[in-house]
Amino acid sequence: MNNLKEKVEEAVKFLQDKTNDYQPQFGIILGTGLGGLVDDLEIAHTISYEDIPHFPVSTVEFHSGKLIFGTLSGKKVVVMQGRFHYYEGYSMQEVTFPVRVLKLLGIEKLFVSNAAGGINNGFELSDLMVLDDHINLCYENPLTGPNVNEWGDRFPDMFEPYSQKLIEQAFKINEEKGLDLRKGVYVSVPGPNLETKAEYKFLGIIGADAVGMSTVPEVIVANQMKLPVFAVSVITDLCYPGKLKPVNIDEIIAAAKAAEPKLRTLIGAMIGAQ
Numbered sequence: 701m702n703n704l705k706e707k708v709e710e711a712v713k714f715l716q717d718k719t720n721d722y723q724p725q726f727g728i729i730l731g732t733g734l735g736g737l738v739d740d741l742e743i744a745h746t747i748s749y750e751d752i753p754h755f756p757v758s759t760v761e762f763h764s765g766k767l768i769f770g771t772l773s774g775k776k777v778v779v780m781q782g783r784f785h786y787y788e789g790y791s792m793q794e795v796t797f798p799v800r801v802l803k804l805l806g807i808e809k810l811f812v813s814n815a816a817g818g819i820n821n822g823f824e825l826s827d828l829m830v831l832d833d834h835i836n837l838c839y840e841n842p843l844t845g846p847n848v849n850e851w852g853d854r855f856p857d858m859f860e861p862y863s864q865k866l867i868e869q870a871f872k873i874n875e876e877k878g879l880d881l882r883k884g885v886y887v888s889v890p891g892p893n894l895e896t897k898a899e900y901k902f903l904g905i906i907g908a909d910a911v912g913m914s915t916v917p918e919v920i921v922a923n924q925m926k927l928p929v930f931a932v933s934v935i936t937d938l939c940y941p942g943k944l945k946p947v948n949i950d951e952i953i954a955a956a957k958a959a960e961p962k963l964r965t966l967i968g969a970m971i972g973a974q
């Protein structure tokens with residue numbers, strides 16, 4: 701994408717005009733099968749991705765592709781209902797374009813959810829795993845290319861990709877609400893195929909607890925822009941010996957749906973606590 705800076709700024713200006721300068725404090729990205737959190741919002745503005753200048757258009761039919769401005773737990777938020785995946789054919793710069801737009805709209809923290817395969821053999825279907833760290837196995841990096849220095853460093857530090865403060869808050873909420881939260885390392889793969897038995901084994905050996913096809917590019921860009929991140933995976937299939945079996949996408953979406961009440965409780969309480 702040429703002239704990335706101009707394109708992001710144009711999208712930001714469009715959204716500010718469209719929403720009468722609605723100033724969200726927090727951004728939320730909803731993953732596969734997790735769009736129901738939107739029902740907890742008091743909606744002020746809904747804008748389809750296809751109407752936003754330079755926004756990629758979501759192609760997977762279960763991602764409805766809308767940017768929603770409103771309040772959640774009394775705080776102003778902007779929610780991405782549906783995200784862009786590398787496997788859909790977008791470049792990593794396109795996948796992460798909305799994160800830059802959200803940051804320049806003024807969000808102070810980013811909350812991310814995704815569906816992931818469980819590699820840690822202590823995990824069960826529909827568990828929530830808070831991301832404590834990640835391993836990037838995607839071969840294209842969203843920061844490749846000319847760096848916009850006013851947005852962030854050429855070589856951004858990744859010592860704490862997920863805010864420890866937000867993780868602590870999540871586990872406090874976990875104690876109060878009994879969400880049975882897990883914590884672990886997420887590994888990102890390009891997809892779209894799921895992994896072979898040997899690949900799942902390899903991912904466990906290198907230190908991953910869950911595997912998915914999103915999130916890490918967005919988190920890299922957020923970190924470059926000094927945006928604190930909280931991310932959570934919903935475990936939608938089990939990928940360790942004894943539990944691994946052929947999966948289909950309907951089962952993955954059903955497992956995500958089953959976890960939705962817990963996810964809504966967690967994100968709602970997290971936003972309320974900021």
Ligand code: HPA
Binds near residue numbers: 815
């Ligand atoms: N592998 C990769 N991505 C995924 C998986 C998986 O097993 N489950 C959900 N997203």
